[in-house]
Amino acid sequence: MFEKSRETRQKVAVVSGASGGIGRALCHQLRQRGYRVIGLSRQQAPAAETSYVDCMLACNLSDSQSIHETARTIGQACTSIDLFIFCAGVISPQPVATLEHAPVIEQIQTNLLGVMLLTNAILPTMAKDSHIIYANSMAGIFPLAGSSVYTASKFGLRGFALALEQELKPRHIRVSSVFPGSVNTPMLATEMEHGGSVLNFMSAPQEPEAIATWILSSHVRNHVENFPSSFDRLFCSLFLWSPAFLRLCLPLMTAWAKSRRAHYRKSDRNT
Numbered sequence: 001m002f003e004k005s006r007e008t009r010q011k012v013a014v015v016s017g018a019s020g021g022i023g024r025a026l027c028h029q030l031r032q033r034g035y036r037v038i039g040l041s042r043q044q045a046p047a048a049e050t051s052y053v054d055c056m057l058a059c060n061l062s063d064s065q066s067i068h069e070t071a072r073t074i075g076q077a078c079t080s081i082d083l084f085i086f087c088a089g090v091i092s093p094q095p096v097a098t099l100e101h102a103p104v105i106e107q108i109q110t111n112l113l114g115v116m117l118l119t120n121a122i123l124p125t126m127a128k129d130s131h132i133i134y135a136n137s138m139a140g141i142f143p144l145a146g147s148s149v150y151t152a153s154k155f156g157l158r159g160f161a162l163a164l165e166q167e168l169k170p171r172h173i174r175v176s177s178v179f180p181g182s183v184n185t186p187m188l189a190t191e192m193e194h195g196g197s198v199l200n201f202m203s204a205p206q207e208p209e210a211i212a213t214w215i216l217s218s219h220v221r222n223h224v225e226n227f228p229s230s231f232d233r234l235f236c237s238l239f240l241w242s243p244a245f246l247r248l249c250l251p252l253m254t255a256w257a258k259s260r261r262a263h264y265r266k267s268d269r270n271t
């Protein structure tokens with residue numbers, strides 16, 4: 001169903017969360033760059049609606065059997081993968097005190113456990129000199145009150161990626177993470193609707209196409225962790241170095257983000 005990459009010598013990219021705002025933009029741009037693109041999504045939409053990928057496979061990151069089957073199907077569909085972008089993710093913003101168990105489990109399974117299991121399952125298919133990119137978040141660097149579980153999943157993902165990067169170096173497989181600020185996608189809409197952290201608005205929300213271009217530019221840069229700007233990189237490093245510094249900055253950051261959110265709500269970009 002899907003030509004073997006080595007036979008055609010066309011590079012293969014796999015994108016999880018391919019039906020989402022950022023994932024779909026990534027798939028479009030990867031195809032423009034000449035990749036054969038395998039998308040992963042829980043939904044099985046008609047082919048006409050998924051023309052931005054060469055092939056859409058079913059994958060539910062909350063289901064270990066589905067993960068196993070997806071990896072097997074990918075292995076049958078191509079001899080090797082050159083680029084794997086883990087872009088699926090879910091958020092259920094709510095204070096921990098009011099959280100039901102189901103969204104806790106769903107966020108950890110989708111954002112962390114499922115990602116680790118799928119990584120494990122596809123490693124035999126990763127080509128020499130291939131690259132794995134994890135879509136992390138600013139929540140993977142500084143804690144977002146009201147999104148504690150999402151924060152925990154992204155902190156965990158950061159640690160996983162950093163350790164994996166060391167493990168896979170001898171196999172010549174690169175591992176890196178990207179930490180976008182807010183992006184104008186259904187996920188941000190969910191956060192706006194359900195009282196997500198105002199700190200999402202520290203920087204103006206970007207369009208998914210711009211973020212996809214930036215993520216793909218990280219493929220050519222050789223950084224293990226990629227931030228939207230040097231300013232973000234500096235502050236994130238300072239926050240990790242000192243939680244006390246983070247606490248000191250939080251009131252200022254919150255006030256700034258509130259004014260940005262008000263500006264965003266007035267604009268027509270969130271319609």
Ligand SMILES: NC(=O)c1ccc[n+]([C@@H]2O[C@H](COP(=O)([O-])OP(=O)(O)OC[C@H]3O[C@@H](n4cnc5c(N)ncnc54)[C@H](OP(=O)(O)O)[C@@H]3O)[C@@H](O)[C@H]2O)c1
Nearest residue numbers: 017019020021022041042060061088089137182183185187
């Ligand atoms: N939007 C932002 O402001 C923002 C900021 C920083 C980082 N990020 C990160 O960027 C990534 C993409 O976010 P987005 O904004 O593009 O989100 P989105 O538009 O809401 O898309 C989410 C994607 O995740 C997939 N997904 C959800 N649950 C899944 C599951 N159990 N198994 C498999 N796939 C599942 C969805 O696919 P199906 O429903 O088709 O299965 C969908 O394709 C996420 O990892 C997110 O944490 C987003």
